[in-house]
Amino acid sequence: MSAAKQKFHQVNTGVDKVDALGLALGQGRFTDDYSFPGMLHGKLLRSPHAHARIKSIKTKAAAALPGVAVVFTHRDVPRIAITTAGQGFPEPSPYDEFILDNKVRFVGDKVALVAAETAEIAEEALKLIEVEYEVLPAVFDPRKSMRSSSPVIHDEKDCEIVIPVPYEPEKNRVARVDAVVGDVKRGVAEAEMTVEDEFENQTASHSAMEPHCAISRLDENGRLEIISTTQVPFHCRRIVCRALNLAPRQVRVIKPRLGGGFGGKQEVLLEPYVSLITLKTGRPAKMRLTRREVFVSARVRHNMITKVQVAAKKDGELTAIDLYALSNTGPYGTHGLTVASNVGTRTLTMFRCPNLRFSSDVVYTNLSVSGAYRGYGGTQGILATAIAMDDLAERLGMDPMDFYLKNVISGGTEVPILKELGEGPVLGQPHIGSCELAACIRAGAEAIGWKENRGRPGGGRFRRGMGMAVMMQGSSIPYIDMASAFIKMNEDGSFNLLMGATEIGQGSDTVLSQIAAEVLTVPTESIIPFSSDTDLTPFDVGAYASSTTYLSGMAVKETAEKVKEQILEVGAKMLGVKKEQVTLEGGRVRGPKKKSVTLAEIGSRALYQEEQFQIAATASRISHESPPPFAAHFAEVEVDRATGKVRVLRYVQAVDCGTPINPVLARGQAIGALINGLSYALTERYIYSKKGVMLNPNYGYYKIYSSRDIPEITTIFVPSYEETGPFGAKSVGEICISGPLPAISNAIYDAVDVRLHRTPFTPDKVLEAIQLRERG
Amino acid sequence: MEIVLTINGEEKRVDARPSETLLDLLRRLGYQSVKFGCGEGACGSCTVIMDGRPVNSCLVLAVTADRRKILTVDGLGTRQAPHPLQTAFVEAGAVQCGFCTPGMILSSWALLEKTPNPSEEEIRLALDGNLCRCTGYVQIIEAVKLAAGRMRRKKKPAGKKKKPAPGKKKTPAGKKGKKS
Numbered sequence: 001m002s003a004a005k006q007k008f009h010q011v012n013t014g015v016d017k018v019d020a021l022g023l024a025l026g027q028g029r030f031t032d033d034y035s036f037p038g039m040l041h042g043k044l045l046r047s048p049h050a051h052a053r054i055k056s057i058k059t060k061a062a063a064a065l066p067g068v069a070v071v072f073t074h075r076d077v078p079r080i081a082i083t084t085a086g087q088g089f090p091e092p093s094p095y096d097e098f099i100l101d102n103k104v105r106f107v108g109d110k111v112a113l114v115a116a117e118t119a120e121i122a123e124e125a126l127k128l129i130e131v132e133y134e135v136l137p138a139v140f141d142p143r144k145s146m147r148s149s150s151p152v153i154h155d156e157k158d159c160e161i162v163i164p165v166p167y168e169p170e171k172n173r174v175a176r177v178d179a180v181v182g183d184v185k186r187g188v189a190e191a192e193m194t195v196e197d198e199f200e201n202q203t204a205s206h207s208a209m210e211p212h213c214a215i216s217r218l219d220e221n222g223r224l225e226i227i228s229t230t231q232v233p234f235h236c237r238r239i240v241c242r243a244l245n246l247a248p249r250q251v252r253v254i255k256p257r258l259g260g261g262f263g264g265k266q267e268v269l270l271e272p273y274v275s276l277i278t279l280k281t282g283r284p285a286k287m288r289l290t291r292r293e294v295f296v297s298a299r300v301r302h303n304m305i306t307k308v309q310v311a312a313k314k315d316g317e318l319t320a321i322d323l324y325a326l327s328n329t330g331p332y333g334t335h336g337l338t339v340a341s342n343v344g345t346r347t348l349t350m351f352r353c354p355n356l357r358f359s360s361d362v363v364y365t366n367l368s369v370s371g372a373y374r375g376y377g378g379t380q381g382i383l384a385t386a387i388a389m390d391d392l393a394e395r396l397g398m399d400p401m402d403f404y405l406k407n408v409i410s411g412g413t414e415v416p417i418l419k420e421l422g423e424g425p426v427l428g429q430p431h432i433g434s435c436e437l438a439a440c441i442r443a444g445a446e447a448i449g450w451k452e453n454r455g456r457p458g459g460g461r462f463r464r465g466m467g468m469a470v471m472m473q474g475s476s477i478p479y480i481d482m483a484s485a486f487i488k489m490n491e492d493g494s495f496n497l498l499m500g501a502t503e504i505g506q507g508s509d510t511v512l513s514q515i516a517a518e519v520l521t522v523p524t525e526s527i528i529p530f531s532s533d534t535d536l537t538p539f540d541v542g543a544y545a546s547s548t549t550y551l552s553g554m555a556v557k558e559t560a561e562k563v564k565e566q567i568l569e570v571g572a573k574m575l576g577v578k579k580e581q582v583t584l585e586g587g588r589v590r591g592p593k594k595k596s597v598t599l600a601e602i603g604s605r606a607l608y609q610e611e612q613f614q615i616a617a618t619a620s621r622i623s624h625e626s627p628p629p630f631a632a633h634f635a636e637v638e639v640d641r642a643t644g645k646v647r648v649l650r651y652v653q654a655v656d657c658g659t660p661i662n663p664v665l666a667r668g669q670a671i672g673a674l675i676n677g678l679s680y681a682l683t684e685r686y687i688y689s690k691k692g693v694m695l696n697p698n699y700g701y702y703k704i705y706s707s708r709d710i711p712e713i714t715t716i717f718v719p720s721y722e723e724t725g726p727f728g729a730k731s732v733g734e735i736c737i738s739g740p741l742p743a744i745s746n747a748i749y750d751a752v753d754v755r756l757h758r759t760p761f762t763p764d765k766v767l768e769a770i771q772l773r774e775r776g
Numbered sequence: 777m778e779i780v781l782t783i784n785g786e787e788k789r790v791d792a793r794p795s796e797t798l799l800d801l802l803r804r805l806g807y808q809s810v811k812f813g814c815g816e817g818a819c820g821s822c823t824v825i826m827d828g829r830p831v832n833s834c835l836v837l838a839v840t841a842d843r844r845k846i847l848t849v850d851g852l853g854t855r856q857a858p859h860p861l862q863t864a865f866v867e868a869g870a871v872q873c874g875f876c877t878p879g880m881i882l883s884s885w886a887l888l889e890k891t892p893n894p895s896e897e898e899i900r901l902a903l904d905g906n907l908c909r910c911t912g913y914v915q916i917i918e919a920v921k922l923a924a925g926r927m928r929r930k931k932k933p934a935g936k937k938k939k940p941a942p943g944k945k946k947t948p949a950g951k952k953g954k955k956s
Contacts, residue, residue, distance in 0.1 A: 668911055
């Protein structure tokens with residue numbers, strides 16, 4: 001069934017975001033807006049060394065400073081190996097971090113914790129802590145990590161990974177991925193043309209405008225209550241419990257309004273520390289990262305070196321893709337394995353090609369800790385494959401657009417490589433349901449005038465060029481992610497929708513309310529959403545893996561359907577007919593002879609009048625697949641040959657996300673991800689000293705796009721319907737971040753005939769490439 | 777030291793610590809719509825209007841706000857009577873996480889006070905100091921244009937107010953089309 005054929009009244013409409021007016025009025029309450037009487041403020045002492053053993057720590061002077069309540073070092077906390085990565089359980093990331101340790105592994109690693117009456121006093125106290133370090137050799141280049149001459153970053157005996165995958169900390173290797181379908185050697189032998197190339201992407205900061213913050217306190221029954229900027233409240237509870245030897249029944253995690261996440265708040269960075277303070281002192285405690293700390297000590301995108309070989313016959317038919325990623329996860333292996341395997345999943349799945357191989361080594365270094373970041377491996381993989389394919393098409397004398405149209409998959413295709421690469425078990429032969437990638441390519445090409453404008457750089461100092469790329473993401477992690485919801489009906493015909501699905505700004509409260517409203521045939525205003533409190537809402541893995549609209553959406557839909565059955569039952573009784581004789585339409589239960597009762601009458605009867613009971617239901621869903629959204633991106637750039645500066649003039653993205661449940665919010669997701677991707681492609685970078693110190697931890701020197709930087713953007717949603725999704729929906733949150741790297745690199749090639757392999761495409765790199773080419 | 781300042785039209789006599797920023801003071805007094813984003817004047821989350829001009833309150837020492845007039849987004853509109861910028865932000869999809877929104881709206885307000893009919897370039901320039909990681913700015917710029925248009929129409933003399941031909945009743949302003 002297509003979206004066009006199905007009549008919707010609440011979904012597929014741009015209803016106002018339910019929380020937007022409150023936020024525009026300044027009434028949103030974020031974590032930092034909460035405070036409690038007697039609240040302490042915590043600060044962490046950070047390591048100045050990239051790799052060192054702590055020989056001694058003297059905290060006497062700090063503890064004696066008036067206003068200091070407590071100081072913790074590694075001697076004062078339980079030594080339990082954890083991962084800060086908020087993922088499914090058992091976690092696919094190694095337990096290789098301790099809340100405080102006798103060793104530091106990057107500049108910015110935690111050394112000691114101070115709690116004081118004010119944040120200023122805590123800062124003062126940090127200066128009074130004397131630490132004697134034994135500085136160890138460090139390794140910063142992931143290419144050198146696995147060499148026997150490199151220092152071992154995790155030489156402690158108590159780190160481990162709890163799922164059955166290889167983990168070799170003695171070699172600085174966090175994970176190894178190997179997936180093969182067909183025979184790549186044979187594929188290359190059959191080809192007319194082969195392109196081999198190597199690429200490297202930089203680390204980057206998520207840069208949510210709200211810095212990480214957490215507050216803890218004891219409630220009147222002595223339970224630990226945590227308010228946190230978390231994308232993953234239930235994982236957060238589990239990780240805090242592990243770190244501090246607590247049981248889930250002792251802990252409540254509340255997610256208030258969140259100021260953006262993008263994967264950066266899928267990490268449990270502050271919650272164990274505020275909890276330590278509260279448990280020790282009995283007092284509420286707050287910690288908020290400074291922006292510098294967000295840059296230096298929170299998480300970044302995985303820097304990867306990707307090697308790719310693509311091969312095709314004369315007519316452009318792909319015969320082999322061989323992709324390798326060396327992933328630099330920093331000193332802790334958060335999301336190391338899963339981001340790496342997604343490099344393969346998000347690229348190799350898209351093409352009809354019989355011979356595919358993906359392999360990866362994930363290695364420790366003493367640079368920033370990497371973690372989940374919107375795009376999650378897809379960004380890194382598409383960088384490599386989309387530039388190599390552009391090159392391959394060129395060498396075959398083909399327009400890249402035609403090359404893609406020849407090779408991309410369509411709906412219903414089987415993708416055996418997914419069996420090798422999935423995060424969870426894959427039952428049966430994995431296949432793709434809906435796929436309108438070819439339609440995306442055609443729509444985008446037409447909108448930007450691809451055929452007319454490409455390959456016409458013009459002359460002189462400023463040259464123009466066009467480039468394209470195709471990409472995909474997933475929608476939830478099959479067989480692993482679970483979402484659930486609870487709905488109860490009130491006497492005015494309104495409904496409380498309680499869900500673990502985590503609104504972090506992306507609009508899930510709205511989208512999920514629309515889904516409930518669609519089933520219950522009421523306006524979205526009749527749904528009162530409440531998200532993410534581990535005491536009050538049912539479980540959901542949280543906001544990641546592009547899962548919320550798809551998976552939490554299905555849970556909400558099923559919950560609403562159960563509630564609808566109860567409504568029909570009561571309505572039928574009130575009308576004196578059988579349940580089979582009534583329907584729910586337009587907020588009324590309608591029976592024969594045009595008789596009907598309103599939802600308010602039904603709600604009121606159920607709560608107050610006859611055979612009283614609470615109309616309510618809960619439902620849980622796991623997914624059996626992860627239907628990918630697809631997109632085609634087209635960039636037009638202008639390159640200044642004198643300075644190397646690249647200006648993006650126009651950008652067109654055509655997206656297949658199934659039914660956009662809320663087209664206004666879906667467009668916001670697509671554009672938001674795109675601008676983050678453009679900013680990443682052209683300006684954002686971590687600059688490190690030779691000793692591993694990040695030299696630009698502020699917005700002055702770490703440039704993110706502002707309103708002045710954005711090009712003219714066109715976003716197209718191609719008609720699509722995903723049968724397994726709620727009202728035909730797939731995800732749309734992450735996918736569009738992955739296009740700019742290759743689309744811009746390809747456009748630069750079209751303009752000035754040089755291929756850029758290392759991101760970001762800053763003027764120095766572009767100019768150097770142009771000059772190298774001119775020198776021949 | 778004691779200072780006197782007017783916040784959202786209300787005169788306040790408060791004790792400001794010598795090193796306290798205006799951001800910290802305002803938040804301490806309960807104006808929590810003023811957000812801490814970077815603490816170094818680069819992100820604009822803490823924007824407030826001081827004597828008619830947008831400032832990064834994290835860079836202003838509280839004591840220098842003595843005898844000044846401060847406007848925060850709380851003073852701009854209420855749920856019952858939101859400012860046109862606030863409704864436009866909602867309708868245009870310009871609010872995602874909402875953390876930058878108070879600052880964005882105040883910078884937009886300052887622009888429209890001076891320039892009621894801004895060009896797109898003027899809007900982009902006015903918002904250059906307010907970072908947003910969620911929206912990609914497109915819908916924010918659209919919201920400012922939408923609000924500017926409505927505010928101009930409102931200001932026009934009474935005789936010209938009714939534009940749509942009688943009988944052809946317009947649906948309440950701001951009902952969006954489907955175009956994306």
